[in-house]
Amino acid sequence: MILMYFTERPYRDVPEDAVIQNRAFFGVPNRYFDRDVGARLYNEYLDEMVYAEDVGFDAIMLNEHHGTPFCMGAVMNVEASILARITKRARIVLLGNPLPTFKNPLRIAEELATIDCISHGRLVPGWVRGAGSEQIFNQANPAYNRERFEEAHDLILAAWTRPGPFRWEGKHFNYRYVNPWVTPYQKPHPPIMIPGVLSPETVVWCAQHRYPYLGLGTALSATAELWNIYGDTAAQQGYVAGSENFGYLQHVFVAETEEKAQELGKAHLFGGGQGAFSRPEHTLPPGYNSKEATKRLARTMTAGSGGFLGVSAEQLGRSKTNDDQPGNLQQVADSTRRRLARGEATIEEAKAAIYKSYQKAQDNLQIITGTPKTVIPKIRTILEVLRPGVFGVFQSQGPVSFEDRMTSIRLLGQEVLPAVRDIAKELGILDPFERQPGTRPYTTGTKRDQLISLEALRAQP
Amino acid sequence: MHIMYFTERPYRDVPEDEVIKNRSFFGVPNRFYDAQVGARLYNEYLDEDVYAEEVGFDGIMLNEHHGNPFCMGAVMNVEAAILARITKKARIVLLGNPLPVVKNPVRLAEELAEIDLISKGRLVPGWVRGAGSEQIFNQANPAYNREYFNEAHDLVLACWTKPGPFRWEGKHFNFRYVNPWALPYQKPRPPIWIPGVISAETVVWCAKHKYPYIGLGTALQSTVELWNLYGQTAAQEGYMAGTENFGYLQQIHVAETEEEAQQQGRAALFGGGAANFSRPEHTLPPGYNSKEATRRLAKQATDYGFLGITAEKLKESQSGDVRHIGIPKQNGDTREKLRRGEVSIEEAKRKIYANYQKAQDGLQIIIGTPKTVIPKLKLIMEVLRPGVFGLFQANGPLTTQQRLTSIRLMGQEVLPAMREIGKGLGIVDPFEREPGSRPYTAGTQYDSLVDLEALKRAPKRDESVRV
Numbered sequence: 001m002i003l004m005y006f007t008e009r010p011y012r013d014v015p016e017d018a019v020i021q022n023r024a025f026f027g028v029p030n031r032y033f034d035r036d037v038g039a040r041l042y043n044e045y046l047d048e049m050v051y052a053e054d055v056g057f058d059a060i061m062l063n064e065h066h067g068t069p070f071c072m073g074a075v076m077n078v079e080a081s082i083l084a085r086i087t088k089r090a091r092i093v094l095l096g097n098p099l100p101t102f103k104n105p106l107r108i109a110e111e112l113a114t115i116d117c118i119s120h121g122r123l124v125p126g127w128v129r130g131a132g133s134e135q136i137f138n139q140a141n142p143a144y145n146r147e148r149f150e151e152a153h154d155l156i157l158a159a160w161t162r163p164g165p166f167r168w169e170g171k172h173f174n175y176r177y178v179n180p181w182v183t184p185y186q187k188p189h190p191p192i193m194i195p196g197v198l199s200p201e202t203v204v205w206c207a208q209h210r211y212p213y214l215g216l217g218t219a220l221s222a223t224a225e226l227w228n229i230y231g232d233t234a235a236q237q238g239y240v241a242g243s244e245n246f247g248y249l250q251h252v253f254v255a256e257t258e259e260k261a262q263e264l265g266k267a268h269l270f271g272g273g274q275g276a277f278s279r280p281e282h283t284l285p286p287g288y289n290s291k292e293a294t295k296r297l298a299r300t301m302t303a304g305s306g307g308f309l310g311v312s313a314e315q316l317g318r319s320k321t322n323d324d325q326p327g328n329l330q331q332v333a334d335s336t337r338r339r340l341a342r343g344e345a346t347i348e349e350a351k352a353a354i355y356k357s358y359q360k361a362q363d364n365l366q367i368i369t370g371t372p373k374t375v376i377p378k379i380r381t382i383l384e385v386l387r388p389g390v391f392g393v394f395q396s397q398g399p400v401s402f403e404d405r406m407t408s409i410r411l412l413g414q415e416v417l418p419a420v421r422d423i424a425k426e427l428g429i430l431d432p433f434e435r436q437p438g439t440r441p442y443t444t445g446t447k448r449d450q451l452i453s454l455e456a457l458r459a460q461p
Numbered sequence: 462m463h464i465m466y467f468t469e470r471p472y473r474d475v476p477e478d479e480v481i482k483n484r485s486f487f488g489v490p491n492r493f494y495d496a497q498v499g500a501r502l503y504n505e506y507l508d509e510d511v512y513a514e515e516v517g518f519d520g521i522m523l524n525e526h527h528g529n530p531f532c533m534g535a536v537m538n539v540e541a542a543i544l545a546r547i548t549k550k551a552r553i554v555l556l557g558n559p560l561p562v563v564k565n566p567v568r569l570a571e572e573l574a575e576i577d578l579i580s581k582g583r584l585v586p587g588w589v590r591g592a593g594s595e596q597i598f599n600q601a602n603p604a605y606n607r608e609y610f611n612e613a614h615d616l617v618l619a620c621w622t623k624p625g626p627f628r629w630e631g632k633h634f635n636f637r638y639v640n641p642w643a644l645p646y647q648k649p650r651p652p653i654w655i656p657g658v659i660s661a662e663t664v665v666w667c668a669k670h671k672y673p674y675i676g677l678g679t680a681l682q683s684t685v686e687l688w689n690l691y692g693q694t695a696a697q698e699g700y701m702a703g704t705e706n707f708g709y710l711q712q713i714h715v716a717e718t719e720e721e722a723q724q725q726g727r728a729a730l731f732g733g734g735a736a737n738f739s740r741p742e743h744t745l746p747p748g749y750n751s752k753e754a755t756r757r758l759a760k761q762a763t764d765y766g767f768l769g770i771t772a773e774k775l776k777e778s779q780s781g782d783v784r785h786i787g788i789p790k791q792n793g794d795t796r797e798k799l800r801r802g803e804v805s806i807e808e809a810k811r812k813i814y815a816n817y818q819k820a821q822d823g824l825q826i827i828i829g830t831p832k833t834v835i836p837k838l839k840l841i842m843e844v845l846r847p848g849v850f851g852l853f854q855a856n857g858p859l860t861t862q863q864r865l866t867s868i869r870l871m872g873q874e875v876l877p878a879m880r881e882i883g884k885g886l887g888i889v890d891p892f893e894r895e896p897g898s899r900p901y902t903a904g905t906q907y908d909s910l911v912d913l914e915a916l917k918r919a920p921k922r923d924e925s926v927r928v
Contacts, residue, residue: 103564
């Protein structure tokens, strides 16, 4: 079991009203950025990661978003570089570098190879297509998103594994002379993991490449469906997928008492939470998804699937929301956004609607908040249903103090991590470092491994 | 006086014969890279930087080169990020980010802002056009090099200083929505320095922007001319240039005894040294310099070569004799003979190391004990009066211990002496006096930037010696 610590490194001092008024985190003008706060936060987040390693996490996960107070890791390789030097044994897991927004993938190959060398082989690079807002910010044509993703991926892997010099003449990238001096520490190349939010195309691509796929807090039922798509694809490719092929990221916040946990845990809804990451028109710009993928997304993303990064079933015309009784965080964000845009709600009303969904968000496991004693059974449920070899703990987003965040990390290390390791052992969960993904051959006609537990899923609310 | 520690972070274990056989460092195939060695070296260089801060250096300078065992800092911002966190007070001086090859200047602006924030305002970003080999490596059209440089520079500065969101529609870069969340710690923006190797265009551009110009080990006579050009441009721009507008980088190695120093210092010539950085045809690809700049370079580069370029090569390239393009005489002569198989690798090596004493005589490299190197540094300071002085640790196969000893001796003896000398000469650095902050009144005499009397005492470089 690989247990990862993750935080978005939010700029927690952004005025909540400015986020709500803007109807998203992406697009809040940078005049709200204060350098002293920023300098303090970047360093505190590094302190947290060092502490997370100390208390027993196996890995530190980073991500990248541009132009948003939601995540200060605009160039997460800066933080990855620092972690390579200041941590000692934790894996540095990048989920992920947004390949289509890079104009010079060869530079990324050099950068990551350098980081892998400095860390003595602890880097786990991952790739993402980037949310729509990253395309807008970086002026990357969304229509070529998938093509750029695949070509940049192929080029980086070639730069790492193919002896130089060689020539690369692709559709989007051309290099007459590829011969990076520095190549990665890990041979033949660092292990790669891919995060995702319910795109079956990505799941199939991962299975074809034997890359572990990490669900980013996606609804359990929809995630279970995707695990099966991965498993079927793996069988077609001739190997048996298992727990080593999967990972899951879960928001967890822990405090000393239930009261304190419940009070502080609300912070995760700050500004509308993940549902207010960016406006739908920025998350899904024209061309970002193929027609087929959009259709599939509309079909897969049912009212219960939660939604992600500003896109929900409602946005896709999939279901209707009763504004008074929103079902999940994304729906709350959508309904408040619509009402704000029409001038039908004040900022105060929007805030009230957001925080009203707190209990429901806990009931359906979108957020897990409590003492070690109360969060462990909930994490157990997730492990039983999804059997992920990699489990990421996503620290609270909103205005929780540094001290309370550190307490959460300490309690996770002292009580939650050992319990989770025991549960994983009991369930026979192996991680990608214990069993290399894609190493078990599949014999045609036989039954592949069960990847999820439908019984555990049915027992779920 | 701002004193910086600098190393190219060379991959010291590259077989020298491969470099010579390849006729330059750039282009050695990456099969000679061993990740175990690389991992150790990167960390040792970071150890050196931390140690340099401890012994009293004011700044750590980094540079960037691609596809080259000469310098492992292919993306130096990785190291800059680490230094931001593991050093406490030293300035982190980037000389520089190669703007024309970066391709997404907004991302660079974000990256450097983060580093400035993490370091709590210790970053000094600098920009370069990048050697020709960087253009080749990164597939950056050399013909647009200057345009990319100028536009990327303007865009990065706009990101840092113009409140977002705004739109940028340039010739080479277009962004519909510029609104980076994290902005630099230093306001209105971090101080910017520019390194150079005798390009008059760059000097004039620096003077116009009031950016300090750092001469990278360039010959004293030509450097003096450039300083004066900067001073004239400054006067035209309405301000007075002074020591705060200039910096100089000098290759040096210090040991406990003169014998050890002389023995170890030969490492600076390893593989042909900086003169063998890349082949001329890679250093100056067609279009990289304007016609005018190439002519000026041919006129000026009489006694100095850099990164594989010499006056002879330029003259030949202007003569239209295509057989000689890219093949300079002297060292280049050896390069050509190697190519033709007329000289053995052993003979080529002998030729390289035969220059050792002359390279010291011409101050291309300064080797010795603190006692013997200080007078040489003093002479440079007298002639050029630089507010910023970079000490460039010798490249080549020195041991880690020898390198650390050199740093310790610099900290214990050389730095205090340089500070005294700087004080005596009235040298102030860009942090003591803001460059461009002293107005110039037209018609008056402006400060003398160099000491021509001291220059007369300086040794003349041997034209045939390149390191």
